Every structure is written in C-alpha cells, then in structure tokens.
Amino acid sequence: MTLRAVVKGVGHHLPQRVVPNSEFESKLDTSDEWIRSRSGIERRHFAAEDETTSDLATKAAEAALADAGLQADDIDAIILATSTADLTFPSAATMVQARLGMTRGFAFDVQAVCAGFVYALANANALILSGQAKRVLVIGAETFSRILDWNDRSTAVLFGDGAGALVLAAEEGTGNANDRGILSTDLHSDGRHRELLYVDGGVSTQSTGFLRMQGNQVFRHAVEKLAATAEAALDKAGLTSADVDWIVPHQANIRIIQGTAKKMGLPMERVVVTVQDHGNTSAASIPxxxxxGKARGQIKPGDLLVTEAIGGGLAWGAVVLRW
Known part of the structure; x- marks a missing residue:
C-alpha cells in the first residue's frame, strides 16, 4: 500500500471590505475598463486597518477544520504560506496555532510569494509521507494591500487580501493515479530573476518597502513556466493534460490563466477562475x-486537479491531486 496526503476539508475567508475597480478611478490614471481588459479583475477585498494576515488565516483554518469535521488538536502541523506575516517573528503560523487552541504539534511559515501555497502543499505532503505528521493544516493568507504603492497603477489595482486553507490527512492508497490525494509535486526557483517581482524593503534595510513588478517580463515567464511545471507534475504522476478535470491556477491575471490553459491544450471551461472577484491574493489565491470551486459545485470527489503558481524569486511549481 502507498501512503497519500488526502484533502479532508477546505475553507476560506475574505475581508469585509470590497473594493471595485471604480474606486481607483479618482486616485490613479486608470479605469474599470482598463483594469478588466488587462487583468480580468473586477473587484478585490482589502483588510481593515486592525485586521492582520493571521486573523484572516485563522478564520480560513476554522472553516477548513469545520469542513473536515475535525478539531484543532486533531492536527499535527500547520504550514502557513505568506509573504505578509504580521511580525518579523514569530511566525504567523504559530499565532494561528494559538488562536485555534491547538496545544500540540508544530507550526511554521513558508515564503515563496505567489507560489507559496504550492510550496506549502509539497512540504505538507513530505511530512505526511515521511510519517512526521498524520494531519496537516495548510494555509495561504495575505494582506498585500499593506505593501502596495498607491501611486503605481500597474500594481496597485492587481492585488487583494484573503486566506484559504486545506486539511490534509494520511490515508492508504493503491499506489496508482486513481488514488485520492496528492499524486505528485514539482517545484522550481531561479534567483537570477529577482528584479522582475520583489519588495524594495525588508528587515535588513529597516523598511517595509513596496511591491515592484516588471509586468511584461513576468507574463512572459509565467505562461511558459506554469505550463511546463504542470506538465512535469502530470508526467511524474503518469498522467497527461487529457486526464485533468480542473486546472486550479494561481489567480494572477486572466491572460496568464488563459495562456497557460491554451498551452496545456485545455479549454477554459475546465479552469476554476476567481480572479475577477478577488484579484491577485498571492499565496492565498489557490486555496x-x-x-x-467546491462551493460552486465545480470540484467534486474523484476529480483530478492541477494547481500551479509562479511568484517572486522567481519561484514556481505545480501539484497534481485527486480530490
């Protein structure tokens, strides 16, 4: 028998404040039509002034635990993917651990920007396969509104805040591609491309900084690398694009999503798209x-999913899993 990391529950949380494209028209040289045509985004959510990344993450975690029918102390580990943690340290994951009332196990953050949740899934899968954990709560949460330059129309209109979470549990499988759970992972990074997407501040510079992005270059890398990593992950699982029920991509830009699906030979009818409602929520976008997608009735038990993402670093990767 083969051990698999199987999804037992899923949940999400969005801040109450909804920001339509029209809200930017009085502040920036932009318009609803300009934003929609270039990104597919219609609205996004922004956290309240007193609302932190760990706040959003905790609520998403509670929703995922409820969906799984589990309590916090049923969990062995928490992995939280974020680039916008509340504090330099401790990790946002340990804050979520405390708020959930989880008094055992361990918790840590993963930072791979928009690819963070894919990296977190791969780490959770490794913990389960190695026997170090039987149940892992995997969270993606961000408050990117805190690091946006409101004078930069090329980035300020693209990002939003939110959180999503999955509960993974160890289950025995048969060892073939019909098993439920994570079937393969594929991770990459290339630090030579740091200047394409980064924040121009940090602890060593004693400044928070703002997000900076060379959009055209990121787009060029994204479509090629996302399709390649998705296909590599499928190949590792002994599958092809024809086997995929749903692509659940990082929700960065509708044109990137469309370009990746086309390169993989899959129609948009088989892609879960939420970018119009959430904008780019970085590590939170896939969960x-x-x-x-589950709430809409799109994703059903037994469906084969491919998740893929690319972010600053550059860091990118994909996970193939059967729901």
Whole structure:
C-alpha cells in the first residue's frame, strides 16, 4: 500500500471590505475598463486597518477544520504560506496555532510569494509521507494591500487580501493515479530573476518597502513556466493534460490563466477562475479558488486537479491531486 496526503476539508475567508475597480478611478490614471481588459479583475477585498494576515488565516483554518469535521488538536502541523506575516517573528503560523487552541504539534511559515501555497502543499505532503505528521493544516493568507504603492497603477489595482486553507490527512492508497490525494509535486526557483517581482524593503534595510513588478517580463515567464511545471507534475504522476478535470491556477491575471490553459491544450471551461472577484491574493489565491470551486459545485470527489503558481524569486511549481 502507498501512503497519500488526502484533502479532508477546505475553507476560506475574505475581508469585509470590497473594493471595485471604480474606486481607483479618482486616485490613479486608470479605469474599470482598463483594469478588466488587462487583468480580468473586477473587484478585490482589502483588510481593515486592525485586521492582520493571521486573523484572516485563522478564520480560513476554522472553516477548513469545520469542513473536515475535525478539531484543532486533531492536527499535527500547520504550514502557513505568506509573504505578509504580521511580525518579523514569530511566525504567523504559530499565532494561528494559538488562536485555534491547538496545544500540540508544530507550526511554521513558508515564503515563496505567489507560489507559496504550492510550496506549502509539497512540504505538507513530505511530512505526511515521511510519517512526521498524520494531519496537516495548510494555509495561504495575505494582506498585500499593506505593501502596495498607491501611486503605481500597474500594481496597485492587481492585488487583494484573503486566506484559504486545506486539511490534509494520511490515508492508504493503491499506489496508482486513481488514488485520492496528492499524486505528485514539482517545484522550481531561479534567483537570477529577482528584479522582475520583489519588495524594495525588508528587515535588513529597516523598511517595509513596496511591491515592484516588471509586468511584461513576468507574463512572459509565467505562461511558459506554469505550463511546463504542470506538465512535469502530470508526467511524474503518469498522467497527461487529457486526464485533468480542473486546472486550479494561481489567480494572477486572466491572460496568464488563459495562456497557460491554451498551452496545456485545455479549454477554459475546465479552469476554476476567481480572479475577477478577488484579484491577485498571492499565496492565498489557490486555496481560495479550491474552496470557492467546491462551493460552486465545480470540484467534486474523484476529480483530478492541477494547481500551479509562479511568484517572486522567481519561484514556481505545480501539484497534481485527486480530490
């Protein structure tokens, strides 16, 4: 028998404040039509002034635990993917651990920007396969509104805040591609491309900084690398694009999503799309889309999913899993 990390529950949380594209028209040289045509985004959510990344993450975690029918102390580990943790340290994951009332196990953050949730899933899978944990709560949560330059129309209109979470549990499988759970992972990074997407501040510079992005270059890398990593992950699982029921991509830009699907030979009817409602929520976008996709009735038990993401670093990767 083969051990698999199987999804037992999913949930998400969005801040109450909804920001439509029209809200930017009085502040920036932009318009609703300009934003929609270039990104597919219609609205996004922004955290309240007193609302932190760990706040959003905790609520998403509670929703995922409820969906799984589990309590906090049923969990062995928490992995939280974020680039916008509340504090330099301790980790946001340990804050979530405390708020959930989880008094055992361990918790830590993963930072791979928009690819963070894919990296977190791969780490959770490794913990389960190695026997170090039987149940892992995997969260993606961000408050990117805190690091946006409101004078930069090329980035300020693209990002939003939110959180999503999955509960993974160890289950025995048969060892073939019909098993439920994570079937394969594929991770990459290339630090030579740091200047394409980064924040121009940090602890060593004693400044928070703002997000900076060379959009055209990121787009060029994204479509090629996302399709390649998705296909590599499928190949590792002994599968092809024809086997895929749903692509659940990082929700960065509708044109990137469309370009990746086309390169993989899959129609948009088989892609879960939430970018119009959430904007780019970085590490939160894939778990948000998984939760919304399940709630919509799109994602059903037994469906084969491919999740893929690319972010600053550059860091990118994909996970193939059967729901």
């Amino acid at each position: 948000l889309a998984l939760s919304v």
